[in-house]
Each structure stands twice: as C-alpha cells, then as structure tokens.
Amino acid sequence: MDRVRVLVADEHRIFAESLATALSAEQDVEAVAVGSVPAAQHLLERIRSTHETPFDVLLIDADLDGAVAPANGTPPLLTTAHERYPAMRTVMLAAHDDAGRAAQALAAGASGWVAKDSSLARLLTVVRGVLREETHLSPTLLTGVLRELARDRRHRDEHQRLVExxxxxxxxxxxxxxxxxxxxxxxxxxxxxxxxxxxxxxxxxxxxxxxxxxxxxxxxxxxxxxxxx
CATH class of the missing domain: 1.10.10.10 (Winged helix-like DNA-binding domain superfamily/Winged helix DNA-binding domain)
Structure with a gap:
C-alpha cells in the first residue's frame, strides 16, 4: 500500500506534533511536524537535495508568518512548496473562517481551507480528497471566497490594462x-x-x-x- 506523506507546519508545535501523530496512526499515512516556515522550507530543500520521497500533502497553519505572504524578504511557503514540488497539494489549517485570506491562499495554489478543530475523520477526508484534485471549503465560506476571487479578478484585469x-x-x-x-x-x-x-x-x-x-x-x-x- 502506498503511504501518503503529510507535512504539518504550525507555529503551535504541540498541536502540530499531536496532529502528525494522529494522522500517522492511519495505516496509509505518514506525517511529520514542523513549527515554522523556515523549518518547513529547510526540510523541503533537504528532501529535494537528497532525493528522498517528497511529501504528498502540506497542511499549513493559516496564521503562520510567511505561509501565504512573503516574510523577511523570503518567498511564502506556498510559493516555495509549489515551485519545488508541483504535485504536492497544500491545505490551510485555520482557527476561524476568513473569506479574504482563504481566497488569497486559493489564488496562491492552496487546495483547501479547513478548520483546525475539525475531526480527524474530516482532515483525513480532505487529505485524501485533495490528492484526487478536489478543492475543500466549508459551505459557509464558499460564497465569500467566490465573491473575493471575482473582485480580485476584476482588479487584476484593471491592473493588467494599466500595464499594457x-x-x-x-x-x-x-x-x-x-x-x-x-x-x-x-x-x-x-x-x-x-x-x-x-x-x-x-x-x-x-x-x-x-x-x-x-x-x-x-x-x-x-x-x-x-x-x-
């Protein structure tokens, strides 16, 4: 059986390690926890340089500094992850719903936005679902995200016209x-x-x-x- 490799990046290290342990209890899942964006980027770089088996899914704390937006002059983790491993899926773990931030994450390549207090069964459904090219959002968040994406598209079109x-x-x-x-x-x-x-x-x-x-x-x-x- 092929094992699904999951990387959990969350500034609350105890939460990250607990979640990684719970996920790894599944026969087909292997999870690793890190507590910061630099740690996650270092791990991804090490795997690439040593030709180890890459991660299939990256679960990122939505509040983690440098997860979606640049921090300290370094590219965001979402960008780094997709550049190094295009096949790896990313999902944001959020303490609360935020349509604007969720839309930003999805536009940057994330495959979902999931509540941190979701059940393990829900998280496993998301992990396996994004590997099937599914996008996971709560129904209550979906309308707001679609509205934000439409607004961003209008602004992007206007910016492109100015550049042209x-x-x-x-x-x-x-x-x-x-x-x-x-x-x-x-x-x-x-x-x-x-x-x-x-x-x-x-x-x-x-x-x-x-x-x-x-x-x-x-x-x-x-x-x-x-x-x-």
Missing part, C-alpha cells in the same frame, strides 16, 4: 524595478543614462496611477508581471 499601456522600454524598466534594481543598476542593465531611466520610471508611475516605486511594484505583481532575471 506601457511602452516595451517602460515595461523593461518596470521588470527591473520588480527585481529590486535601483536607477543606476537599471541604467547599466539596459544601457541607458540614469536621466533616461528616471524619465522612464516617472512615466511608469504616471501610467500606473501610483506615486511610489513600492506601489508600482505591488501593482505589477498583482497584474502578474515577472521580474527581470
């Missing part, structure tokens, strides 16, 4: 800004003068309707613009 108003050179400059390059570095990369780069940057801000580089970068990310390599 940029010239090819302005788009190059914006991608450099996304990569964290300053004016001098952008000038060297694109073989332009700093003055020309400043003009392009100002044009980018004007066309995107923002007043700072940080706001332009945030809008570009929401529009799906990729940073310069």
């Amino acid at each position: 108003s940029l010239t090819p050179r302005e788009l190059e400059v914006l991608r450099c800004m996304l990569a964290g390059l300053g004016r001098k570095a952008v000038a060297e990369r694109l073989y332009l003068s700093p003055h020309t780069v400043r003009t392009h940057m100002q044009n980018v801000l004007t066309k995107l309707g923002v007043h700072s580089t940080l706001a332009a970068v945030a809008l570009a990310r929401r529009a799906g613009v990729s940073p310069a390599e």
Whole structure:
C-alpha cells in the first residue's frame, strides 16, 4: 500500500506534533511536524537535495508568518512548496473562517481551507480528497471566497490594462524595478543614462496611477508581471 506523506507546519508545535501523530496512526499515512516556515522550507530543500520521497500533502497553519505572504524578504511557503514540488497539494489549517485570506491562499495554489478543530475523520477526508484534485471549503465560506476571487479578478484585469499601456522600454524598466534594481543598476542593465531611466520610471508611475516605486511594484505583481532575471 502506498503511504501518503503529510507535512504539518504550525507555529503551535504541540498541536502540530499531536496532529502528525494522529494522522500517522492511519495505516496509509505518514506525517511529520514542523513549527515554522523556515523549518518547513529547510526540510523541503533537504528532501529535494537528497532525493528522498517528497511529501504528498502540506497542511499549513493559516496564521503562520510567511505561509501565504512573503516574510523577511523570503518567498511564502506556498510559493516555495509549489515551485519545488508541483504535485504536492497544500491545505490551510485555520482557527476561524476568513473569506479574504482563504481566497488569497486559493489564488496562491492552496487546495483547501479547513478548520483546525475539525475531526480527524474530516482532515483525513480532505487529505485524501485533495490528492484526487478536489478543492475543500466549508459551505459557509464558499460564497465569500467566490465573491473575493471575482473582485480580485476584476482588479487584476484593471491592473493588467494599466500595464499594457506601457511602452516595451517602460515595461523593461518596470521588470527591473520588480527585481529590486535601483536607477543606476537599471541604467547599466539596459544601457541607458540614469536621466533616461528616471524619465522612464516617472512615466511608469504616471501610467500606473501610483506615486511610489513600492506601489508600482505591488501593482505589477498583482497584474502578474515577472521580474527581470
């Protein structure tokens, strides 16, 4: 019988270990617990480098710092997990329902949002279900999540239209800004003068309707613009 490997990441280590132990009591489940995003990322990296059997499902504490949004300059755990193991499914473990955060997690690739106080039988149903490409949300959360996703789609479409108003050179400059390059570095990369780069940057801000580089970068990310390599 193939065993389902589950990684539980929760800042409440006792909860994580208790849940991992309960899941591992099932004949077809093997679960491991970690207490932070860095610990989870380190474990995933070690498995990849040593060619160990990867995890099938990642259960993440929805309140864990760095789970969905970047923290301390590092990519969120959801992003790292999907980049390294595209086949691995992720499910958010939440203390309470939050349509906005659930929609953000689903948009980032999560396959479900489940209450932490769910029964073990419910969690096992979710773990096995997401491996069958199912998405798991409570009925009371579903309407709010669909509303949030529709609103985000409208905003993303508007952001994409703003980005499409940029010239090819302005788009190059914006991608450099996304990569964290300053004016001098952008000038060297694109073989332009700093003055020309400043003009392009100002044009980018004007066309995107923002007043700072940080706001332009945030809008570009929401529009799906990729940073310069």
